[in-house]
Amino acid sequence: MxxxxxxxxxxxxxxxxxxxxxxxxTVKALDRVSLRVRPGMVTGLIGPDxxxxxxxxxxxxxxxxxxxxRVEVLGLDAGREHLAVQAILGYMPQRFGLYEELxxxxxxxxxxxxxxxxxxxxxxxxxxLMQMTGLAPFTGRLAGRLSGGMKQKLGLAxxxxxxxxxxxxxxxxxxxxxxxxxELWQIVYGQVESExxxxxxxxxxxxxxxxxxxxxxxxxxxxLGQDRPQRFSDRLAGHCFLVHGxxxxxxxxxxxxxxxxxxxxxxxxxxRVRLVTEEAMDEAAVQERFGAAGSPLSATRVAPRFEDTFIxxxxxxxxxxxxxxxxxxxxxxxxxxxxxxxxxxxxDLERRFxxxxxxxxxxxxVRRGEIFGLLGANGAGKSTTFxxxxxxxxxxxxxxxxxxxxxxxxxxxxxxxIGYMAQKFSLYGGMTVLQNLRFFGSAYSLTGRRRKERxxxxxxxxELEPLRNVVSxxxxxxxxxxxxxxxxxxxxxxxxxxxxxxxxxxxxxxREFWRHINALAxxxxxxxxxxxxxxxxxxxxxxxxxxQGEVLAxxxxxxxxxDAAGRGLAEPTMEDAFIALISSxxxxxxx
Amino acid sequence: MQRHHRLFSAMRLRGLIRKESLQxxxxxxxxxxxxxxxxxxxxIFGYGVSLDARDIAIxxxxxxxxxxxxxxxxxxxxxxxxAPVSIxxxxxxxxxxxxxxxxxxxxxxxxxxxxxLARGGAPVGVIVNGVDAxxxxxxxxxxxxxxxxxxxxxxxxxxxxxQVPVRVKYRIWFNxxxxxxxxxxxxxxxxxxxxxxxxxxxxxxxxxxxxxxxxALMVTPVSIYEILLGKIIPYFILGMGGMALSVSMAIFLFxxxxxxSLTALFAASALFMLTTIAMGLFISTVADSQFVAGQMAIVVxxxxxxxLSGFIFDIGSMPALIQGVTxxxxxxxxxxxxxxxxxxxxxxxxxxxxxxWLAVMCAVLLVIIRKxxxxxxx
Numbered sequence: 030m031x032x033x034x035x036x037x038x039x040x041x042x043x044x045x046x047x048x049x050x051x052x053x054x055t056v057k058a059l060d061r062v063s064l065r066v067r068p069g070m071v072t073g074l075i076g077p078d079x080x081x082x083x084x085x086x087x088x089x090x091x092x093x094x095x096x097x098x099r100v101e102v103l104g105l106d107a108g109r110e111h112l113a114v115q116a117i118l119g120y121m122p123q124r125f126g127l128y129e130e131l132x133x134x135x136x137x138x139x140x141x142x143x144x145x146x147x148x149x150x151x152x153x154x155x156x157x158l159m160q161m162t163g164l165a166p167f168t169g170r171l172a173g174r175l176s177g178g179m180k181q182k183l184g185l186a187x188x189x190x191x192x193x194x195x196x197x198x199x200x201x202x203x204x205x206x207x208x209x210x211x212e213l214w215q216i217v218y219g220q221v222e223s224e225x226x227x228x229x230x231x232x233x234x235x236x237x238x239x240x241x242x243x244x245x246x247x248x249x250x251x252x253l254g255q256d257r258p259q260r261f262s263d264r265l266a267g268h269c270f271l272v273h274g275x276x277x278x279x280x281x282x283x284x285x286x287x288x289x290x291x292x293x294x295x296x297x298x299x300x301r302v303r304l305v306t307e308e309a310m311d312e313a314a315v316q317e318r319f320g321a322a323g324s325p326l327s328a329t330r331v332a333p334r335f336e337d338t339f340i341x342x343x344x345x346x347x348x349x350x351x352x353x354x355x356x357x358x359x360x361x362x363x364x365x366x367x368x369x370x371x372x373x374x375x376x377d378l379e380r381r382f383x384x385x386x387x388x389x390x391x392x393x394x395v396r397r398g399e400i401f402g403l404l405g406a407n408g409a410g411k412s413t414t415f416x417x418x419x420x421x422x423x424x425x426x427x428x429x430x431x432x433x434x435x436x437x438x439x440x441x442x443x444x445x446x447i448g449y450m451a452q453k454f455s456l457y458g459g460m461t462v463l464q465n466l467r468f469f470g471s472a473y474s475l476t477g478r479r480r481k482e483r484x485x486x487x488x489x490x491x492e493l494e495p496l497r498n499v500v501s502x503x504x505x506x507x508x509x510x511x512x513x514x515x516x517x518x519x520x521x522x523x524x525x526x527x528x529x530x531x532x533x534x535x536x537x538x539x540r541e542f543w544r545h546i547n548a549l550a551x552x553x554x555x556x557x558x559x560x561x562x563x564x565x566x567x568x569x570x571x572x573x574x575x576x577q578g579e580v581l582a583x584x585x586x587x588x589x590x591x592d593a594a595g596r597g598l599a600e601p602t603m604e605d606a607f608i609a610l611i612s613s614x615x616x617x618x619x620x
Numbered sequence: 621m622q623r624h625h626r627l628f629s630a631m632r633l634r635g636l637i638r639k640e641s642l643q644x645x646x647x648x649x650x651x652x653x654x655x656x657x658x659x660x661x662x663x664i665f666g667y668g669v670s671l672d673a674r675d676i677a678i679x680x681x682x683x684x685x686x687x688x689x690x691x692x693x694x695x696x697x698x699x700x701x702x703a704p705v706s707i708x709x710x711x712x713x714x715x716x717x718x719x720x721x722x723x724x725x726x727x728x729x730x731x732x733x734x735x736x737l738a739r740g741g742a743p744v745g746v747i748v749n750g751v752d753a754x755x756x757x758x759x760x761x762x763x764x765x766x767x768x769x770x771x772x773x774x775x776x777x778x779x780x781x782x783q784v785p786v787r788v789k790y791r792i793w794f795n796x797x798x799x800x801x802x803x804x805x806x807x808x809x810x811x812x813x814x815x816x817x818x819x820x821x822x823x824x825x826x827x828x829x830x831x832x833x834x835x836a837l838m839v840t841p842v843s844i845y846e847i848l849l850g851k852i853i854p855y856f857i858l859g860m861g862g863m864a865l866s867v868s869m870a871i872f873l874f875x876x877x878x879x880x881s882l883t884a885l886f887a888a889s890a891l892f893m894l895t896t897i898a899m900g901l902f903i904s905t906v907a908d909s910q911f912v913a914g915q916m917a918i919v920v921x922x923x924x925x926x927x928l929s930g931f932i933f934d935i936g937s938m939p940a941l942i943q944g945v946t947x948x949x950x951x952x953x954x955x956x957x958x959x960x961x962x963x964x965x966x967x968x969x970x971x972x973x974x975x976x977w978l979a980v981m982c983a984v985l986l987v988i989i990r991k992x993x994x995x996x997x998x
Contacts, residue, residue, distance in 0.1 A: 092838055092839065093996065093997055094996070112843070115839050115995075116841040122839075123832070124832035125836055126832045126836030128639060128642075128643060130643045131642055131646075135639070139636075139638070141635075142635025143635055143636075143842050144841065145841065184836075
């Protein structure tokens, strides 16, 4: 074996393909992927759900065999020598298998036994890991009783119990609160520096790409590129601007820019719109080219972000495969004209499960035509709040009114005024698109010509017409989510509840989704949305930030960012605000 | 670079067994299946289900009472099988039968004593509710028994030559008390152990798949033998605990006699326990959710053990095809062993033949499981 071949590569994939059968369809999870990962650094595997990240990681852990091509881990063939690979590799699956009935210490003991860590070496390693993860005070606690972030840190500690040469982490930060996320990153970098460990980490959060030293971009099983994140971002230097409309509100401005020629991306950030253009230009050129007659705009050039390049590459790829339909945006009928009236009123809402208070002292109001967000990590109490508002769960205390009623006790006519899109795909997977729409139309008591009209409208507006006879469960995730939204809009509700509507979908689909939501809000529909994506909070008119069942802050996104993180930071992000709120909350709790 | 990798390490196996034991102790459902369920089933079957008929309500209709009929009536009253009521007319007795207050009517007509003494025999009218055919046959037999005993007594006492149909002397072997409980309870133990072994094992493996713990285990240096042994050993011990509890209840609570030796009982139980755990592991190679595993365990192991093992229903009276099916139900062999050990003693010919069958099935299952289990995802 040549000495040089080993030292500069910890992982090599050569022309690797892997397909799965789903029903009677074959899905290409990986399509002729070749890549090399260099030692002693953190390499990020970035892509939306369905990009093939998990399959790739399972291949190199020897849990799957490639259909063709070769997977080499630290010079070993991962397929044939999987036991030897597993002895030197640390792999943390997406849902790390902690035994919830076992305590923190017992989980550590188990993995120390399985990894063959000698008894004499354990005390030192345990205390090091516990200190690093901040779990030292909780060693006696059952793993099932830990918070999401703590579970994830314990999973990482178990994986690191015998320092592996290559650490493979599959979406370690999904659904974890921003504080724990930051801590996880610190632990990973600590390992790279102290042990010289090589790390491959996958994530669907694009903002995390900038924390990696090198990035591998994937989409639908295909490798889009591999480079340093800065180099990816630099490609679009001079293409990125923050734009403010003098006479247009941000939503109309975003919608107009999204449809303009020469625009790669336009998203709402606070009270402005972030614009990425196809060509590099200066601020004056942007103002001239995109300022419409009667609605001038001011533009400020900003530094490109990793996400900009990702969107750019995705659009390019779709264009090459002829799928870049500049998605049509729905035109909903106007449901109300009068604004300002309070549609949702929540006062001192509380929900207990046994002695556990999932939601405490929650109060907020939502006005007609507003997009209102509940932002928080998994376990913050968002879904519980949501179920109470929709009338699916009775409140333990406090009052809540949706369109003047408590939906838990209201009759079905009151419920007909709301639309609900659940977190998980909740349509009938075995039925076709059209059958689902017919069923949901009937469920909302639409009949005859009216139902036909509405079905025609949603099929057309959501571009589902060509897919009308496709069985729903075989649709790609983005289309499923579009169908779910379509079903929730069949009966033209005045109020729309969206529970984590975009989790897992790719950034293009997420953008398109929010354009639909913006159009609905413009037509007077009130939208209540839960999310754990910090950047999605930017789309909301107002929001509350929740943690452990409590409201930490509420207000407009711009104001929240300024209030919480203003000092010292020039351009605070929603995540900075969130972290500042959490830490001041913890200080208050401790005091 | 290539390291020598051992397929077996005591440290890893110990870790797995300790983990499994802690899970068993802390998860109420495992303890429930292993200890609560046997107690519940044994109580239901021990007390509730009995194939014997006792205290049967019968109507006695005597058209013209005299000392002779009174002595026959008292014969029925003394019998532990009957709870007789005297009803003056046959019409009322039939009415009572219609209302299900009595299950049978014994009718001594006008002139019964006269005919009996004069002609040496007299007809007795017997009407039995035949809805439950099994019970009807029992009642018929019991009434015949009381009648014969009475006839014999009368003829001896009076020196008459009455027509006593046949004088039968009964001796019942192996279950002298003729208590159905004595053979139901041992058979039930086989059913319970099938449930513990197959259902519990298949569900805990499926739980590891469901919760993602299996994937985390797979990427450690643990070998497939250790994973399998890490399941077999703890659930074997748990299952034998459930077995010991069931046997104790059978002997001490239900007073089922144990004719054979504890050693034979233990040896056969250990073999059967291993077989049912192998069935559980086999199910878990196909089922990847606890729900599916539980359903499969009930349909594939529990129901056959219940219906086809000869525990309640006699295999000899099943159609040939079904009899063939009973041969591949492991519980069939174990029920045969248990019933012989409890009721007859250590009959080595029965013991070894049935144990051999169990051993063959167990070995076949273990080989299939080894072939189907990989450190790979499905």
